[in-house]
Amino acid sequence: DAGVTQSPTHLIKTRGQHVTLRCSPISGHKSVSWYQQVLGQGPQFIFQYYEKEERGRGNFPDRFSARQFPNYSSELNVNALLLGDSALYLCASSLAGGRRNEQFFGPGTRLTVL
């Protein structure tokens, strides 16, 4: 069975640009969460979506936005990129929303902002 897939694998952008990261959850999973993992640190929660509705948002600026599509795939958008946005962006899917459902992580998208 296919796990969580993310694209692209790697991405290089310059300050001020915007970026769109994509995630396809495991088949049958209806919830997607996004995390930012800066090198050497644990993942930090950005968003959770369930049935196309935002269920939770972490402490990130409005430059970060996301959405979930009818097929439960999701996009994370970041505008006006800063150097500090360089990180591994992880997508996790679960059967339903809420933290008691086991979250399965994808391999991540490595974003480098120059």
Next chain:
Amino acid sequence: GESVGLHLPTLSVQEGDNSIINCAYSNSASDYFIWYKQESGKGPQFIIDIRSNMDKRQGQRVTVLLNKTVKHLSLQIAATQPGDSAVYFCAETWSNDYKLSFGAGTTVTVRA
């Protein structure tokens, strides 16, 4: 085996020994805890979880211990293998929240 009382960012273990990874969590209201393993170039992989109404849970070669009094969580790995080399994270969450809050992580290196 190796026993670490405090959280350390790195842990070196002899193959075949037992290892213990410690984590101090921050929120006394947290009621669900998970250990994840992250190998280089991969996303975190679920290892084992425990709820706050338990103080011990065992899986295959792994045991998680929870001490709510001192807000401490530990992961014990029996007979550590080279494939156990990775970064290990503990994560916590609580009833009114949907997010997982991750700790700093411990890098485990297994010596042959």
